[in-house]
Amino acid sequence: MIEEDWNAEIGDEALLPSIEKVNLLEKPNDPSSVFSRSVDSFGTDEFVDAQHQSVNSFGRGRNFAAKGFQGGNGEDAIMQNRGFKGFGQGFQERNAVDGDSTQNRWFKGFGGGFGQGFQEGNGDDVTVQNRGFKGFGQGFQERNAVDGDSTQNRWFKGFGGGFGQGTKDGQRGMPQSRTLTFKERQSLADDAGFQGGNGEDAIMQNRGFKGFGQGFQERNAVDGASTQNRGFKGFRGGFGQGTKGGQRSTLQSRTPGSREGGALADSAGPKVTYVPPPPPEDEQAIFARYQTGMNFDKYDENIVEVSGLDPPAALMSFADTNMCHTLTVNIAKAGYSKPTPVQKYSIPIILAGRDLMACAQTGSGKTAAFLVPVVAQMMKDGVTASSFKEQQEPECIITAPTRELINQIFLEARKFVYGTCIRPVVIYGGTQTDYSIRQVKQGCNILCATPGRLLDIIERGKIGLHNVKYLVLDEADRMLDMGFGADMKKLVSFPDMPQKDKRQTLMFSATFPEEVQRLAGEFLKTDFLFVVVGHVGGACSDVQQNILQVSQYFKRDKLVEILHSIGNERTLVFVDTKKKADFIACFLCQENIPATSIHGDREQREREIALRDFRSGKCPVLVATSVAARGLDIERVQHVINFDLPSTIEEYVHRIGRTGRCGNTGKAVGFFDNNSDGHLAQPLIKVLSDAQQEVPLWLTEVAFEVEGGRLPVNTQKNYRGRGKVTAGEVKIGCPAREIESWD
């Protein structure tokens, strides 16, 4: 079986053979066109049961490679797959569920695609058809048919033109499957369209045409509801169009966002024009909060260890500090009546001017642990009131690994500075750079930024660093690892950035692997203090953890079973790749479980909408990659399901920490697949037992087998999400599966 690599990106280098030789403006149904002529030479499609055909020669003297994969038949299913790969790269996946028919098919050729037939089969109640045709280039199609509901999901990614067509009759009990002849296809495809079909209650249409470019389409129809996702991503031109009818429908459009990372993120690829909606300005919205849970007071039972010389005494209440009145009022308005342990210890340390590395369990108030003392100190020292300037010189810079998290920190900061002259600003990737610059220019005392956007704005001369007194790294272990370590190193190396003995550097996280602790020393003064609440890297004990042995092919069934039993409770489902996040969200919608997705390939606007819909409960299930693993503080998340366990135990701790926050309880379920998760067995046992959770017997057996070399370890997953680092060394790069558009 072909190994799934959901993240595989189709690289430019694999694109078309000499496109310039082909007149891509020729109409596909013009018999004189290169396109039609060539297709013609391969004849027509025929219906053949459960077969897969590849044609392996094409005559332009180009390399040709084709890989086809076909799943098996379920009891009630008939499946077909016919593929033709020309000079192109294609990717296909299809699934039919019910009738015990499940399929995954991947299709990957390379060179330039030229004509392809693709057909799905029938489950007992499923009637599905899919016909696709890909022109010169890359194609990606995906479709799902589920149960008696008529659902379709298609992806199409073409390069240099392409067309496809599909119809579907969605009546229950009408198994049928056929492929159009080339002539039929020609007439139906007309001017290169791509059409979806009808569900029982749903009417869907989708037409897209991709010209000289890359296209991407996704669509879903769910039961009576008609849902569509349409995307178009073109370069070198192209256009697409879609319509939709149907009842009880929601419509979403999407285009995969450009990959980002590093300072040049926004200058590479298509220009980003997204301007996020302004945050609410009314006091009530600024101080909106959620209730602390019944276990809030239990935080005090944690043992706190402070390493380092002469730590100041912990405070017992917020009133113990000499904060200005406005800040004290703001803390009360935020609903903080007493500090959590990490706040009790961190606040006096920061007020004393010491550098700090603080590790405390997820959801225990680390954000306020740095914001409150920084604001207090800024108020005490007096900040230059914000005013319009081409170059701003913030006193505080806060960085975090994801856009949503940095925005959340900014919103928290707004609470504590309310009614003061301190102006916080947030800037992050995926939004218009000019918008970030405008925000900064209006005045900036506290700059909350993701690393890529931060470096970009500094390099554009919009931010001067010589006033920086506080440098905060939230999720510090992530900020220092392979993903962002180089950016952080660059940040502290700017000539105008005060040396570490002239600034205060503060690092916070729920996890601090030892190698990162060593690395952190490079950024911190030698007399820094290390506060540990509970165990370093320990999971929040308010999260009830349950690890189930579920192999890859049963995960979806198990997920549906659990979600049905959960009802409407807010649930975060983590998967290991971006494409899978979309796929599982679509699949859940088809199962009548309203779901949305968040990952690094979604546009920022879409990410924010997904999060908003999840927060509001409109979509009680959010399927996410690790981009949502850290920091996000969402009310009433009762469940976290690790559909795919992460590659590192630290990531696991952060993921399950999206529930059980601020004294509330939560539940986490992890699907453990022996084939891919063996390396996690041992660290999971430790995390479970440290958090007083039951350790399943089978997990100890797996750990034992892995230890003894009797169970193979999946090398792809068996990395720690970072290279082996030694003090003073920052490794650049990311493991393939970890590449995410984090900022």
Ligand SMILES: Nc1ncnc2c1ncn2[C@@H]1O[C@H](COP(=O)(O)OP(=O)(O)OP(=O)(O)O)[C@@H](O)[C@H]1O
């Ligand atoms: N002293 C407090 N009293 C009441 N609520 C608090 C207090 N401190 C923090 N909170 C609330 O607890 C929630 C979790 O806080 P926060 O997001 O800072 O946790 P965290 O430790 O940073 O978590 P993570 O490790 O996941 O980033 C937030 O909603 C915050 O407003």
